[in-house]
Amino acid sequence: MAEGKLKSIADLLAAHPLFAGLDPAIADLLAGCARNVHFAAGAYLFQADDAADTFYLLRGGDVALELRMPGRGRLTVQTLHPGEVVGASWILPPYRWRFDARAIGDVRATSLDAACLRAKCDADPRIGYDVMKRFLPIVAERLQTTRLRLLDLYAPPAEVGRQL
Amino acid sequence: MTAIARSYQPPAAEADMLPRPFRVVARQQELADCVSLELAPVEGAPLGFVPGQFTMLYVHGVGEIPISISGDPSVSERLVHTIRDVGAVTGALCRLQEGARVGVRGPYGSAWPLERAFGRHLFVVAGGLGLAPLRPLVHWALANRHRLKSVALVYGTRSPDNLLFLEQLRAWAASEGLELGITVDRATADWQGRVGLVTDLLPGMLHDPAETVAMLCGPEPMMRFAAQALGSAGVPQADIHLSMERNMKCGLGWCGHCQLGPFLICRDGPVLPYAELHRLLTVWEL
Incomplete structure (x- = not known):
């Protein structure tokens, strides 16, 4: 039964875009760190400054990354959608989340125990290299889109002039 | 008007420079700094146009500027322009x-x-006020829906309170003829939609890249990155089209103000194929 459960999670992992084409042997190994989770609308997957001990592969529903600002309430930094990954701060010290992650609607996801995954990556650099190669494009893409949004491209010219 | 003035026939070149008098027949405040004007000719035939074209609008005693036509091309009696107040003439x-x-x-x-989209998927990417020049295209696409495999509109803007043509977007989203994706750069938590770039929407909405024709209008860096993303996803470069903007004066290709490399945007554009533009978009001097 336990093996069947692990197999099914391995299949879910392999079906997620993050792990597309993953060696089935590695998928089986990573499945030991994974489980299926569900969040009701409005629930928090994690909150800023909490330990980044679990990250999520979204399978259904949307998630908002938020920042609380006194006087302005919750500001949405980015939204994440099925096929995307929620959380990257688990990769590097100090392993703390930078933002809150809130389920916009009902969310289905596969969670991965970060300490478990890091241990497997440390134990087998081949796995670690594969995982890092999959995560680096996500981090790079988020950096690039953040840079573009910093430009405030849709701002009226007068406001751009004031900023400059 | 004197008999001499009535009988005066300007030479062809001069006639091209003479504005026709139109009257504002309706005014819609779209956003805090953005208005749509519906114009009708004071006399004579309505002005027909094809989606993507622009006119030179002249405010008497103030000046003249190019503004894209933003209305339904099948309703020629009313010429619609959507204008953002960014200077003396637009104000x-x-x-x-x-x-x-x-x-x-x-x-x-x-x-x-338009003909390139027949029998294929039409993918429209709008950024900010760039939705205005694309609205005639969407009207045309919905009127010709049976000739297109699908129609998708991806729209990115600054924040939820900067969404242009909101009621029309809702109506389009409710219709079965068009798949709509909206994203904003910044939002508070009461916004239930997406926050991110227009390119974030491509994986979920671009269904058959090789059979897709894409048409883009918005800030130039946004079009550049969106065109790159569409190309990387498999949309042929020859099927990606951009509406360009440069400082225009005559609108007729005479003065050269709007030159972009080998193109005069008023005459050769504003709609140009990305295949011919992509090398020019990163040339500083242009």
């Missing part, structure tokens, strides 16, 4: 009320290559 246009007169030259420029 004067935004302050015009019903009944006011305005001069119109045109329509000018190239159109969206």
